[in-house]
Amino acid sequence: MLSTWRTLLQPLPGICQVCGGWPTRPVCENCARRFAGPAARCRGCAAPVPEGLSRCGACLTRIEPQPLQACAAAVDYTYPWDRLIARFKFRGEPGWATPFAQRMLQSAHARDLLTQCGLVVPVPLTSTRLAERGYNQAWELVKAVQQQARLQGMALPALASPDALVRLVEAPDQHSLSREQRLQNLRGVFAAHPDRVAHIRAAHVLLVDDVTTTGATLHAGAQALLQAGAARVSALVFARTPPPD
Ligand SMILES: [Zn+2]
Numbered sequence: 001m002l003s004t005w006r007t008l009l010q011p012l013p014g015i016c017q018v019c020g021g022w023p024t025r026p027v028c029e030n031c032a033r034r035f036a037g038p039a040a041r042c043r044g045c046a047a048p049v050p051e052g053l054s055r056c057g058a059c060l061t062r063i064e065p066q067p068l069q070a071c072a073a074a075v076d077y078t079y080p081w082d083r084l085i086a087r088f089k090f091r092g093e094p095g096w097a098t099p100f101a102q103r104m105l106q107s108a109h110a111r112d113l114l115t116q117c118g119l120v121v122p123v124p125l126t127s128t129r130l131a132e133r134g135y136n137q138a139w140e141l142v143k144a145v146q147q148q149a150r151l152q153g154m155a156l157p158a159l160a161s162p163d164a165l166v167r168l169v170e171a172p173d174q175h176s177l178s179r180e181q182r183l184q185n186l187r188g189v190f191a192a193h194p195d196r197v198a199h200i201r202a203a204h205v206l207l208v209d210d211v212t213t214t215g216a217t218l219h220a221g222a223q224a225l226l227q228a229g230a231a232r233v234s235a236l237v238f239a240r241t242p243p244p245d
C-alpha cells in the first residue's frame with residue numbers, strides 16, 4: 001500500500017516543480033542555474049568562499065582537530081531547495097533523491113570524495129522514525145548518487161551500508177540551539193553497528209545527509225565512526241545552511 005502511494009506521489013514527470021515550465025525535468029535547467037548558489041565552497045565545511053580559495057577563515061584558523069575532515073555540498077539550504085527537501089523528507093516523495101544526486105555529482109569536490117572513500121554511510125534515523133517515514137532520505141541519496149555516478153561512468157570502489165551508523169535516540173529539538181548546545185545534545189546519539197565495525201575499521205568513511213545546518217549532526221556521526229576505528233570521515237550533503245551575514 002505504502003509503495004503504491006509513494007509511486008503516486010513521485011514528482012510530476014515533465015514539469016519543473018519550481019517554475020511550472022514543461023516539458024522538462026523536476027527542476028529545469030533555468031531554475032537549477034538561477035538557484036545554483038555559490039560556485040566555490042570550503043573543502044572543510046562547504047561554506048561559500050571566494051572563487052579560487054579552498055578553505056574558509058574558520059577552517060583555516062581552527063586549532064583543535066575536527067572529526068570531519070572534509071565536507072561537500074551541492075546547494076544552499078534556501079528557496080527553492082528547502083521546499084523541495086521538505087517534500088522529499090516529509091511528504092513521501094523519495095523520488096527527489098535522483099535530481100538531488102545529479103546536482104551533488106556536479107561538484108568536483110564531491111566526486112573526489114566519492115572516489116577516494118572506502119565506505120559510504122547515510123546519517124541514520126532512529127528505528128521508530130524510519131518505521132514512520134518508511135525510508136531514510138539520506139540512504140535514498142546514497143543509492144541515487146551511486147546509481148547516477150555509475151551512469152556517468154565514474155569508478156566507485158566504495159561499499160555502501162545503510163546501517164553502519166545507528167541512531168540510538170532522537171535528539172531533542174535542535175532548532176533554537178547553538179552549535180555547542182547541539183553537540184552537547186547529540187552526545188551518545190550515534191553508535192557504530194557492531195556487525196559493521198570490520199568495514200568501518202581503517203576506512204575513509206563518507207557520511208551522507210540531505211541537509212546540514214551547524215554541522216553538529218555530521219560532527220557527532222563522525223565521532224562515533226572514528227571511535228569505531230575509521231581512519232577518517234568526510235561528509236557529502238545536498239544542502240548547507242548558508243552562514244549568517
Ligand atoms: Zn524551472
Ligand SMILES: [Zn+2]
Nearest residue numbers: 042045056059
Ligand atoms: Zn570551512
